Amino acid sequence: MSSMISRAQMRIVACTLLASLSMHAVRVPAAEPDSSGTETAAWRGPYPWNYSGILERRPRPALMAGACSTAPAARVLLAGDSWAQYMWDDDAHNASFDKFGQADHLAISRSLGSNPGPGYSGAEYAVSGSEAREWVDTGNYPWIANVVAELVAEPNIGTVMFSLGGNDILAGKSGGGWYKDMDLDVPGAEEALFTRILADSETIVDAITAVRPGVDVLVSSYEYPNFNVSALWCWIYACPKRRDLSRDPDNALVTDAEINAMNLEVESRRIAWTNANPRLHFDHGDGEMHHYYGDGVSAAGVLPRPGQQAPDYLPFPGGNPSRPSLRENFRVVSGIAADPIHLNPDGYLYKVAVQTESYFFPKFRGQVSQTLSSLGGAFDGWTDGSAAGTEDIAIGDDGTRLSYGLVSFDTSAIAPDAVIESASLYLVQEARSGSNPFVTGNLGAPRLDVAASFGAPEVEASDASAPADASNAGCFVGSADANYYALRIDLSPAALATIRRDGLTQFRIAFTNTDAGVNRVQFHDGDAPPLTGPEVRETVEQVEEIQADGSVVARTIRGTALVHRGVAEILGNARPFLDLRYLDLIFRDGFELPGGTGASVAVPGSR
Known part of the structure; x- marks a missing residue:
């Protein structure tokens, strides 16, 4: 044979x-x-x-x-x-x-x-x-x-x-x-x-x-x-x-x-x-x-x-x-x-x-008038009502307590006469512990609360229960199910009305229930570094080969491939950002910007 x-x-x-x-x-x-x-x-x-x-x-x-x-x-x-x-x-x-x-x-x-x-x-x-x-x-x-x-x-x-x-x-x-x-x-x-x-x-x-x-x-x-x-x-x-x-x-x-x-x-x-x-x-x-x-x-x-x-x-x-x-x-x-x-x-x-x-x-994002990046440092982070941290923005629970994510923006960069038609907050996933509550729904619906400040400007444990100027004021879009997946939160009219023009605006994100397991998603904060080079992942391919005796043997081929980092590839970093769209004409430095009444107006972005 x-x-x-x-x-x-x-x-x-x-x-x-x-x-x-x-x-x-x-x-x-x-x-x-x-x-x-x-x-x-x-x-x-x-x-x-x-x-x-x-x-x-x-x-x-x-x-x-x-x-x-x-x-x-x-x-x-x-x-x-x-x-x-x-x-x-x-x-x-x-x-x-x-x-x-x-x-x-x-x-x-x-x-x-x-x-x-x-x-x-x-x-x-x-x-x-x-x-x-x-x-x-x-x-x-x-x-x-x-x-x-x-x-x-x-x-x-x-x-x-x-x-x-x-x-x-x-x-x-x-x-x-x-x-x-x-x-x-x-x-x-x-x-x-x-x-x-x-x-x-x-x-x-x-x-x-x-x-x-x-x-x-x-x-x-x-x-x-x-x-x-x-x-x-x-x-x-x-x-x-x-x-x-x-x-x-x-x-x-x-x-x-x-x-x-x-x-x-x-x-x-x-x-x-x-x-x-x-x-x-x-x-x-x-x-x-x-x-x-x-x-x-x-x-x-x-x-x-x-x-x-x-x-x-x-x-x-x-x-x-x-x-x-x-x-x-x-x-x-x-x-x-x-x-x-x-x-x-x-x-x-x-x-x-x-x-x-x-x-x-770019087509789905639409005409953006201004984009702000979050502040990072002591102003982005998380709290569970007992402890607080600023290493990331953690949302979910640990089996006992809810984790509230805090994100802060210097919204004084918005021109005082700009009429905000709509706004979207983006967070980019960094890691996950346990199951993903944005997918499973086991912690109930997520909520976005907005305030000029939840107490002191810095993240602190009491931010979990501090009163908000606008409550349950965001529509959450996306699964945030893997690294570099972006979660978009569209702000309601009540949330838009609370955005300050003379200082900080803070966003608090949390779910409504806890369960027995760990269900937590961590997002990059405003300290996320610029993307300075390619990121590589290992690839593993399984190949089945037929042998001389007719048997099939599986062989593993290992290699590398670049990681596509989603919106971070566009912005050059994975920091939270706030897209703002203006409705009416605004003026800057005494000059009328291109556009017309009732139309979104593009202005230079602020980072």
Whole structure:
């Protein structure tokens, strides 16, 4: 008997795992409910590891508590191909919005793990394997109509994140897509293909903006693929597809660098397209995995992160375009490491974190007139009514006593004639002890109290019971469930009225009940240092390898990756901050600032 597992045996093992995956995936709960009554799709390539039909989803918690006058609402729609499908199935956008303190802004979608082909009548619009040329074939495919119907049903959606065109490229020589040296067969064929994909994309965007003229469309980029799949799984897709992307695969097989160069040519055209339309925005993600994980030669944090600023998105490209993304960055499904295209859940979290940092957070945050940082020192901290501390802002209980967090701001920096329309307080999680009361609810609803001062300006034990000028005056948004997750607290009108213009304003945050266990979340205070360099975490990947005797052995691969620090990446630190938005015209130094009566006015921020 041969010491190597035979190709037939490999196929048997893989097919068994794939069959198991298909049966399992439709039962696995994801993050959001899916509508009932939608027909199930049969699998139709090109990604055999993906599930068939519709993924079952579980309801997502509201993550809003306290004195709230609104409820979470759908603000973002994810549409397009398998990249949109996976970002939705992984719930990457909602997780990232929560991390940035925006859990009341929801992403929604309807996904299919396989392309059902023409004639399908379901309601989905994030469809694995779908092509732009199919989307514009509205007589045979319902995808555009489904997006339009969702926009009509969800009037609060302000952004459509759109990922499409990759499958038109990956159709390869056999399917009318791209392949190396295709112009040698038909002169101008590559240019015609790229032009057609952009024209189809324009048709889709026109349909979206026709039903919602004010909507933004965020065009999502792809990432450097890695077709260097192990021999165990390469035959499933990566090896034959690399050959299909080559005119002469036996003598001139397309290389990783050539695939990346083609990808960047497509992205360059999409940048020019989005720059020409104010409703379009571009998500430049080529090389993000290289920046956050390294490329196998350079370590994490060495290679440049893709630029996010239009019109040039410099540095463009990010990472190292001569190398593929690491194999560890791609999906492994039921032990099958066959995917050369789609990022694993952590990879999509990084991608969406950059989207949120550069696009979604500024959009959700809105026009901010002034931002104040908390004072720190003796003015930020905690008390349980018996003891007090200023090393962090601790909120929760220790099983016996509630812990009250105290945050202080010098609000004399606010112009005396500024009319505050709204304000939001942000706290950034530093650590957690026991369970998280913002998620479990076992300590009741959180409360925000506001006062000019709870006694002396410094944190002291009596602050726990000191009277407030405004009580239960904040709406809490977010889970604060992990390090660098931001908790946002929107101030009520009563809280806005108590903000002083001649000194300190203090905020006290606590829950209403205790229970038998420790339930405490610690937040950074005003002494949090500036972010001076990258922060690295250890990564652990479990790889299953089939041995010569047919057994499966798990192997652990350890590495490092950069930490994305949420809002702290934007502000340069993790200190508490207070966003203020002004309603009426204000004057500073005798000059009227730009704006008009009844409109928010931007003024220089104070730190």
